[in-house]
Amino acid sequence: MLKQAFVERARTLGFDTVRVAKPDAIPLAPERLKAWLEAGHHGSMEWMAETAERRADPRTLWPEVRSVILLGLNYGPTDDPLAELAQKDRGYISVYARNRDYHDVIKGKLKEAAGFLASKASSDVKVFVDTAPVMEKPLAEAAGLGWQGKHTVVVSREFGDWLFLGAIFTTAELPADEPERDRCGSCRRCLDICPTNAFPAPYQLDARRCISYLTIEHKGHIPEELRPGIGNRIFGCDDCLAVCPWNKFAQAGREARLVQREDLAALPxxxxxxxxxxxxxxxxxxxxxxxxxxxxxxRNVLIAIGNSGxxxxxxxxxxxxxxxxxxxxxxxxxxxxxxxxxxxxxxxxxxxxxxxxxxxxxxxxxxxxxxxxxxxx
Known part of the structure; x- marks a missing residue:
């Protein structure tokens, strides 16, 4: 069976989970994206608005697509990263950024997996890793890879929320997997821990208050009222990820190029x-x-210095x-x-x-x- 052969090949390349969705699997995404943009929650990320039409439906991006394959690569840390937040004279870098750029690592693997599929199915393929107008998270939920938690990040029963996502669009017809249901229940840990109150409601993120957005994407001055909440976080933030109870099932990542480098943790x-x-x-x-x-x-380092006391x-x-x-x-x-x-x-x-x-x-x-x-x- 083509799908099983592909899954096995993807796993040998290092992907930890593989699921398939149909291109029409996220009918509610366009309206939700529109509401998010109209609320201004994208901040200065104008490219989100500029690509909204293509982002909302895979078939708009590529009309020939028949199946969307979502692949997850676990990058779970070996220890609790939030312990570093108490070291006020040191800077905190998000777990995902403590080694090679994941775009480079995953894209190479995706191309190899897609090449395997193309040769076996005589189909066309396109690969995407975060940089193209693809709504990976709703598609991953539709494919059953996980569900979008209240912090808007995909949560997996097997790997918690430490997952990098990649997508392969293909003209091959592959059996779709069942979507995953929301398993957050009444838990609010990810919402309540946010130092800058970036979640106006469950399942909604206001990027303008998000430390990851502010320290990475935002090019100008960070609003004064948000600076104290940033603490010693100098590139990204993992608070809402790290407290998710589903991480009790998570494992440390096994991709060597994504394992945390010690010289990128708790930097003076x-x-x-x-x-x-x-x-x-x-x-x-x-x-x-x-x-x-x-x-x-x-700029971020100086905010951390100002917060150090x-x-x-x-x-x-x-x-x-x-x-x-x-x-x-x-x-x-x-x-x-x-x-x-x-x-x-x-x-x-x-x-x-x-x-x-x-x-x-x-x-x-x-x-x-x-x-x-x-x-x-």
Whole structure:
């Protein structure tokens, strides 16, 4: 049987779970996507709106598709990653980003699996990994790979919510699997743990308040009221994933290129703050972190420094007050406003405001001085 042969081949390539859906399996997706976009929950991710029509129906993306294969690759951590959040002088990087970029790893496997299918079925195939307008999560639910939890991430009975998803569209007719039902019950752990209240309701995510969006996708200044909740998370967030009870069935990932590198866990903020652009590129070469760019990354590091409560880290923020990037200077101001006395903040403001021409950085100085004065009155 073609489907069974393909599943066996996909598993030998490292995929942990494989299911099939029909292209018309997500009829409610277009309306739900429209509502999400109209609410502005996509933030500055304009590409979500621009590709909405193609995203809502696989047949719009490729009219010839007859079957959609969803494949999951487990990347479960060996230990509880949230323990690192207590180390305030160190930066937290999301589990998925602690090794090779998963796009590169999975796409190679998908191409090999798709080539096997094409040769066996004499069919056309297309592969997708997160970067194309494909709604992998609703399709994965429809295919029975798992269900979309209240945190909107796919949850599997076998692997919890530590799964990378890939999709193969094919002109081959394959038997579809039964959809998975929602098994979240009354549990709210993923909703209640969110430090920035990014879930306006169960099964709804407002990206504008999500730490993963803010530290990775968002290019500008992070809203001041959300910065304290970010804590020491400098690239992504795993809180809602890590507390899911279904992870008790999860296993550590077995793909060597996705196993956590120890040098990407609990990174000293002092060292990270000293990275210039060439050093940043070398330090995070081949990892998802690199795509944020040095300036956004240092913005995140400075927010973590400001949240650390460690006055010894103020020297790093002071040095970055003269950084070439306004994005960095602004967060350096915010950090010293959190760590230094009102007198020290006022002194540094007097030294730099005269020469500061960026309005956002000037506004950070104004707020820092006002906050410092409020703290002593």
């Amino acid at each position: 903020l002092k060292e990270l703050a000293q990275l210039d652009d060439p050093a940043f590129r070398v330090r995070f070469a081949g990892t998802p972190v690199k795509r944020t760019g040095r300036d956004r990354f240092i 460690d006055a010894a880290l103020a020297d790093e923020a002071l040095r970055l007050l003269d950084d070439a990037a306004p994005l960095v200077r602004a967060m350096a101001v915010w950090a010293i406003g959190r760590l230094l006395s009102s007198e020290a903040v006022a002194r540094h403001a007097a030294e730099r405001l005269e020469h500061e021409d960026d309005p956002d950085v000037r506004e950070e100085w104004r707020r820092a001085m006002a906050s410092s004065l409020e703290a002593v009155t």
